[in-house]
Structures are given as C-alpha cells and as structure tokens.
Amino acid sequence: MTRALFGFAAGLLFGIGLVVSGMADPAKVLNFLDLFGAWDPSLAFVMGGAVVTAFVGYRLAWRREQPVLLPRFEIPSRVDLDTPLLTGAALFGVGWGLGGFCPGPAWTALPLLAPGTLVFVPAMLVGMGIASFLRAPPRSAKAPA
Amino acid sequence: MMVVATEFTPWASLIGGVLIGLSAVLVMTLFGRIAGIAGISTGALPGQREDWLWRLAFIAGLVAAPLLVQAVTGEPVAQTVSDNPVVMALAGLLVGFGTVWGSGCTSGHGVCGLARLSTRSLVATVTFLGTGVATVFVLRHLVAGIAS
Numbered sequence: 034m035t036r037a038l039f040g041f042a043a044g045l046l047f048g049i050g051l052v053v054s055g056m057a058d059p060a061k062v063l064n065f066l067d068l069f070g071a072w073d074p075s076l077a078f079v080m081g082g083a084v085v086t087a088f089v090g091y092r093l094a095w096r097r098e099q100p101v102l103l104p105r106f107e108i109p110s111r112v113d114l115d116t117p118l119l120t121g122a123a124l125f126g127v128g129w130g131l132g133g134f135c136p137g138p139a140w141t142a143l144p145l146l147a148p149g150t151l152v153f154v155p156a157m158l159v160g161m162g163i164a165s166f167l168r169a170p171p172r173s174a175k176a177p178a
Numbered sequence: 179m180m181v182v183a184t185e186f187t188p189w190a191s192l193i194g195g196v197l198i199g200l201s202a203v204l205v206m207t208l209f210g211r212i213a214g215i216a217g218i219s220t221g222a223l224p225g226q227r228e229d230w231l232w233r234l235a236f237i238a239g240l241v242a243a244p245l246l247v248q249a250v251t252g253e254p255v256a257q258t259v260s261d262n263p264v265v266m267a268l269a270g271l272l273v274g275f276g277t278v279w280g281s282g283c284t285s286g287h288g289v290c291g292l293a294r295l296s297t298r299s300l301v302a303t304v305t306f307l308g309t310g311v312a313t314v315f316v317l318r319h320l321v322a323g324i325a326s
Contacts, residue, residue, distance in 0.1 A: 039208050040232030044239020045246065047201035047213065047285075052247045052255055054194020060182040060258040066307075066314040073184045075191040080288060082195025083202065087293035090203030100210030103229065107211055108294065109281070114301055121280020122287070126306035128272025130313025131265055135284040136277055137215040139270075140240040147259035153270040160274025161220050168278070 036102050048141045054079040057141045059133025059149075066130050121164070181318060182258045202290050205236075214286020215240070216277035276306075 055061045055075055064073035099105055129135055134142065134153055142150045205213040209232060222233040244255045260266055277283040280302055282291060287306075291299020 036209070036229070036232040037235040039204075040235035041239040041242075043201050043204045043208070043213070044236035045243050046204065046239070047198055047215075047236075048240040048243020049247060050194045050197030050199075050201060051240075052194070052244050053197060054191045055184070055187050056191075056194065057244060057255060058184070058257040059260070061184045063314055064182075064184045066310045067181075067318055068311055069315060070318055071181055071183055073186050075184075075187050078188050078191035079195035079198065080292075082192040083199040083289040084195075084292045086196045086199025087202040087206075087289055088295075090199065091206055091293055094203060094207040097207070100206070100208055102208045102232075103210050105210060106206075109212065109291075109296065109298075111298060112296075114298060117279050118281060118298055118302055119305055121276045121278070122282075122302040122305035123276070123280075123309045124272050125276025125280055125283065126309030127313045128269045128274075128276060129284075129306060130310040130317070131272065132260060132269030134269065135215075135273060136219055137240065137283070137285050139273070140215065140219075140237055141243055142257060142259065143241050144245050145255055145257060147257065148261045148263070149259035149266040152263045152266040153259075153273075156267045156270025157274035158219070160271040160276070161216065161278045162274075164275045164278035165220050 039102065047137065050083075051138050051141045054082075057138050057145075059138070059142075061133075062135075062138070063130070063133040117168075198285070198289060199293075202285070202293070212282075212286055212290040214282050214290055216274075216283040217281075217286055220278055280306075 051057050056079055061073055061075055064071045065076035132153055136157065139154050139157055143154055202213040205211055218233045218236050221227045222230055222237050224230050248255060282299065282302055287299040287302040292303065
C-alpha cells in the first residue's frame, strides 16, 4: 500500500511537470520538431531541466545501499548498440512526429478526452503489447523443448 | 497537417522539466528503477512483472495530474490534438511498438538514460528526435507543399 501511495505521488508529480511544461499539448511537441517552420524550442528546456535534475538526484540516490521501498536498484546495464534499439527508436520517432504524443503526455492528456487522444492511447497499448509479445513470447507460446 | 502556432515558454518548460526530473529521482530513491513511462506502462499489468502495483499507481497519478491542475488553477489545460483517427491510430501503434522494441521513450532514454550518461540512450534519443523532425518536415513542408 505504501508503494502504491508513493507510486501515485511520483506519477502525479511527473504529470504536473508535463502540464506545467506544456508537453501535454501535442501542438508544442510538433512545433519543437518543426525545425524549419513554426519552431518552438520549449521542449529543449523541459529536457534540460529534467536531465540536470535527474543527473544530480540520481547520484544522491545511489549513495544508498538500496532503494527505500524495494530490496535493490535495477538499472539497465547494457552498453551494446543493437538493431532493435535503433529500429524501435526510429519507429517511435515517426509516430511521435505524426501525433505529437509520447507515452507520458498521452497518459496525462487522457482525462482531457480529446477524440485523437482516445484513439491514440488504446493504439499505443496495442503497439506495446505486440512488441512485448515479440520480444518475450509467453511460455505457452514457445515451442516445447 | 494543421499547424497551430504555440508560444515559446522557457520558464514554464524549465520548471516543468525540473518537476519531471524530481519525479525520476523519487522513483530511483524509492523503487530503484528508471522512470520510463513505456516501461512503467508495460510493467503495470498484473502478472507481467512482480511489483506491478506501484507502476499502475504511477500511471493513475499521471492521469490525475491535469485534473488536479485544472482544479487548482480554475483554467482548462490548453491543447490541440489531431482528430484524424487514422493518423492517431497509426501514431499510437508506432509509439507503442517503437518504445517497447527500442527499450525506452522520451523519459526512459531522453531523461533517465541521458542522466545516467548511457550511450544506448543517447543514440536512441538522437534517433527518435531525428525521425521525428524528418516526419514533421515531410508532412508540413513536402506533403502540405504539394497539396497546396
């Protein structure tokens, strides 16, 4: 219950950050990507503020032996550049440029009930489900050993 | 593709970015995990991963945020979303598939990964920014130019 409460609080903080920064508005994101048109550099300031804060805060967090609510830190350790990383990021960027939504802002925009958002979020979940399935098929779908 | 002019908001965007960063730090301090929304979304389904509950609660927090902001400020959150269902369905599929296939989204790679100085995340971020800029360029300056 404690974990759920703090998880909710962290998500709320993230979502407030998205709303305050203007990133819950796909028009601002698309205008950031429109370097040769109606360019709005705001997104760079969002990224800058977030990365610098996380850079400093992570180093303070890692001074602990373990996280507060779970037994150990689980941080990605891979360093290789594989094809899925590149193709996945490339496809994501195309979708981002089409709709102006990435996953966080799409969730946060959901209760504003724009018709486009109500199409985007279920489609995003289907896309995530397909990729998860192809990456790690459930046991029942694997050929018997 | 409809183009809506937006106002450059350096201070609000910087402050909002710091709040996003603080949330990422909170997730690392409490749960020891990356605050990547794509990963949190796929991990929020019961049974997918142990400890799915905090992830589901995190998503609930994301969804509750604009309602809280509207209640406090008394003003609606301004946004312009394309209402072309074909474009938005294709966009959603690509974003969902791409972020899971590429192990991260704007927050997982762009914020948390860059803060960890991860080379994979830097390459992913440059890649999705590049294809995002290219997509908007094609839609707004090539296709729109031919159509007009």
